[in-house]
Amino acid sequence: MKVELEADKCVASGQCVLAATDVFDQDDDGIAILLEEQVGDDRLDDVKEAVAVCPAAAIRLVEQ
Amino acid sequence: MADTPAGPVPQAPDSPPGFPMPREARCPFDPPPALKDLQAKTPLTKVRLWDGSEPWLVTRYADQRAVLGDLRVSAGPDSPGYPTKASPEGGEGKLSFIMMDDPEHARLRRMVTAPFAVKKVETLRPAVQGIVDDLIDGMLSRPGPVDLVEEFALPIPSLVICELLGVPYDDHAMFQENTKTMVRTTATPEQRGVATREMAGYLAGQIAQRLAEPKDDLLSGIAGRVTAGEIDHQQATEMALLLLIAGHETTANMIALGTLALLQNPDQLALLRDSDDPKFVAGAVEELLRYLHITHLGRRRAVTEDIEVAGQVIKAGEGVIMANEIANRDPEVFPDPDRLDLTRDARRHVAFGFGIHQCLGQPLARMELQVVHGTLYRRIPTLKPACALEDVKFKNDAFIYGVHELPVSW
Numbered sequence: 001m002k003v004e005l006e007a008d009k010c011v012a013s014g015q016c017v018l019a020a021t022d023v024f025d026q027d028d029d030g031i032a033i034l035l036e037e038q039v040g041d042d043r044l045d046d047v048k049e050a051v052a053v054c055p056a057a058a059i060r061l062v063e064q
Numbered sequence: 065m066a067d068t069p070a071g072p073v074p075q076a077p078d079s080p081p082g083f084p085m086p087r088e089a090r091c092p093f094d095p096p097p098a099l100k101d102l103q104a105k106t107p108l109t110k111v112r113l114w115d116g117s118e119p120w121l122v123t124r125y126a127d128q129r130a131v132l133g134d135l136r137v138s139a140g141p142d143s144p145g146y147p148t149k150a151s152p153e154g155g156e157g158k159l160s161f162i163m164m165d166d167p168e169h170a171r172l173r174r175m176v177t178a179p180f181a182v183k184k185v186e187t188l189r190p191a192v193q194g195i196v197d198d199l200i201d202g203m204l205s206r207p208g209p210v211d212l213v214e215e216f217a218l219p220i221p222s223l224v225i226c227e228l229l230g231v232p233y234d235d236h237a238m239f240q241e242n243t244k245t246m247v248r249t250t251a252t253p254e255q256r257g258v259a260t261r262e263m264a265g266y267l268a269g270q271i272a273q274r275l276a277e278p279k280d281d282l283l284s285g286i287a288g289r290v291t292a293g294e295i296d297h298q299q300a301t302e303m304a305l306l307l308l309i310a311g312h313e314t315t316a317n318m319i320a321l322g323t324l325a326l327l328q329n330p331d332q333l334a335l336l337r338d339s340d341d342p343k344f345v346a347g348a349v350e351e352l353l354r355y356l357h358i359t360h361l362g363r364r365r366a367v368t369e370d371i372e373v374a375g376q377v378i379k380a381g382e383g384v385i386m387a388n389e390i391a392n393r394d395p396e397v398f399p400d401p402d403r404l405d406l407t408r409d410a411r412r413h414v415a416f417g418f419g420i421h422q423c424l425g426q427p428l429a430r431m432e433l434q435v436v437h438g439t440l441y442r443r444i445p446t447l448k449p450a451c452a453l454e455d456v457k458f459k460n461d462a463f464i465y466g467v468h469e470l471p472v473s474w
Contacts, residue, residue, distance in 0.1 A: 011170070011420050012177035014185075014427045019411070030177035030184075052412060055422035057133055 002062045003047055005034045009058035019053055020046035032058065072096075072460075073114050080118055083111035083385065084361055092458045093325050093356060094402060095389045099123075103390045107374035111385065119147040119383030120373070121362070125394035125414070127374050128363075128386040132419035136369040137384065138165050139421055143366035147383035149463060150249065150256070158260075159309070160302040162421055169420065175289050176303060177424060179228055179282055185427040188224070192435045195223050200443045208473040209450035216440075217320035217470070218312070221432055225311030228428075229304065230281025231270060239263060243313050247463045260305075267304040268297060282307070307425075314358060315429050317459070317466030319436050322352040324456065324470055325404060326441070327449050332406050337441035345438040348406040349430060352437070354413035355404045357389040360465040363417055388414045446474045 003023060012030035016023075023036050023043060039047050044061075051059045073082030085096035094100075102109055103123035111121045122128050131137060140163055141148055161172040178184065199216050210216075218240060226233040245251050245259035267283075274287035275297075286300045295303070326333040336348055362385040367378050378384055392413045393401040416423035423429070441447060449456075450471035457468040 011173065011422060012181065012424065013416070013422050014180070014182040015422075017182040018427075018430075026181040026183065028178060029174060030181040031174070049411065055133070055416075055418045056420055 001039055001044060001047070002064050003034060003037055003039055004060045004062055005032055006058045007031055007033070009056045011056045011058075013055050015053040015055065016050040016059060019050035023047055024050060073112060076112065080110040080112045083113060083121060087458075087460060089454070092453070092456070093321075093328075093404075095357075095360070095387070095393060099387055099390050100393065103394065108376050113147055114150070115148065117147060117383065119145070119364075119385055120378055122373060122384060122386045123390060124374070125391040125397045128388060128391045128414065129418045131365065131371070131373060131384060132363060132386055132414075132417060132421070134371055134419070135166065136367065136371050137365035138368050139163055139169070139365060140165055143368065144381045145383040146366035147362075147364045147385055149361055149364070150253065158302050158305075160299070160306040162306060166420060172295070172299070172303065173424060175294070176282065176286065176307065178285075180425055180427055182427045185431050188228075188428075189431055189435065191227070192220070192224060192432055193439070195220055196435050196439050197443075200440065204444070204474075209471045210473075212323060212470040212472045213316070213320045213467065214469075217323070218316045220319060220436065221312040221315035221429075224428070224432060225308060228282055228311070229307060230274070230279055230283040231267075231308060235266070238266065239308060240312070243309050246309065247313060248461055249463060250461045263305055263308070264301050267308065268301045271297060271300050271304060310423075311425060311428070313464055315432050317358045317464050318353070318356065318429070318433060320470050321356050321358065321466045322433070322437065323440065323447075323472075324449065324467060325352065325356060326437075327447065327472075328453065329404050332404055333441055335406050336437055337445055340438075340442075342434070342438070344406075345434050346430070347409070347411075349433045349437060350413060351404065351406050351408055351410040352433070353415035354392045354398065354410040356465075357392050357413075357415050358465040359415070359417075359463075360389050361463055362387045363421075388417065444474045447472055448474065 010032045016032050017026060025033050025035055027033050047061060051061055072084050072086040075082050085098040087096050107124045107127050109121050110118045112118050122131055161169045199219055203210050203215055222236050223233055242259040242263045246256055270283055271287050274284040278284040283304060286303055289295045290297055290300050364385050367380055367382050367384055369380050371378050395401050416426045450473040459466045
């Protein structure tokens with residue numbers, strides 16, 4: 001699955017970093033950045049959690 | 065006092081139920097029973113506020129998140145239909161971007177997000193651990209009982225936010241006292257106005273000092289935005305005011321109320337006391353946030369374009385209140401929701417709100433609460449309340465819920 005992040009929507013809550021530390025990080029201003037665009041099944045649950053808790057609906061999982 | 069809300073709004077005949085509603089005295093950790101009844105009965109209903117206005121109340125988790133995430137609602141108290149908590153005369157203070165809409169909200173918020181990033185906050189953990197350990201040493205050096213609010217819950221977040229902002233902690237009596245007045249629903253608009261102005265004057269002075277002589281702190285960062293012409297001195301002051309108040313009052317209440325809730329649920333407290341697993345402690349903090357939910361007057365918005373909620377159209381110019389405390393007790397999302405269960409996955413709670421206004425300081429609050437609840441019961445395994453639960457004074461008279469005092473011994 002592919003992860004898509006719309007950084008301009010990000011409100012720097014940090015929720016994605018807590019949900020999936022190895023997939024998301026924050027830049028110097030706290031805005032989310034993607035560490036990995038492609039995620040395997042083993043990290044799918046964590047990324048789904050990040051999608052669910054993102055308050056700004058800035059993260060999407062896309063089937064390929 | 066006709067122009068200010070003094071606690072629950074009473075039910076009037078032939079009109080929607082008053083909001084907020086009274087809690088059941090015997091269940092101080094639970095939302096008002098009438099609010100939970102409404103949630104069970106209907107997803108959307110009108111309520112009547114202190115000023116006679118009748119906004120909509122959204123009762124369920126999914127609908128609340130949908131509205132809070134919708135950009136067709138406004139957080140501005142001046143937007144038509146906005147359901148105010150109190151008379152605007154000094155009432156809610158001017159708290160910068162939390163009362164604004166995008167794009168101005170985003171522009172201002174992003175000026176202060178940097179120090180609250182998860183990994184930046186993590187670097188503060190050893191210092192917070194030191195503060196918590198020192199305060200516990202201080203309590204243990206005396207015979208007790210002590211007031212956990214004064215001696216522990218309030219100093220921790222106050223010291224941390226002072227350090228972060230660069231506000232001298234020596235001034236804590238002034239800002240803690242004024243904050244108390246600002247968040248007390250029974251304060252008159254005049255009293256709240258005086259408190260707000262004193263705080264704003266103080267912080268304007270702090271920023272003026274940073275303009276003249278920048279330091280390595282967040283106030284200097286905010287002052288730098290003034291120098292760069294991005295905001296004026298007034299906006300900088302409002303931003304500092306928001307961060308100072310939100311940085312200590314909320315976390316302090318979560319520390320004291322959470323400790324009391326655990327003391328009332330000894331089996332759950334034992335889980336924390338016996339665990340040295342940071343993951344378990346982090347999960348336990350999420351459950352405390354879900355279960356207690358201290359922002360108990362609802363998150364409020366004005367609708368700026370017609371939106372549909374639970375099959376009903378809410379028109380532009382109408383107000384809408386999301387009672388997040390019952391969203392966190394929505395049985396559709398959290399099975400057996402009224403049980404404090406530190407082992408459950410509570411991460412999807414809305415204690416920090418939802419949408420673009422979700423709490424900016426949440427990584428800091430989480431870390432402070434993790435240090436507190438991961439340390440207090442291990443250091444003082446015999447901690448116990450020094451008064452009966454019915455003698456504890458709960459903050460039914462404040463915008464932020466908690467306890468006024470919590471006498472404890474060991």
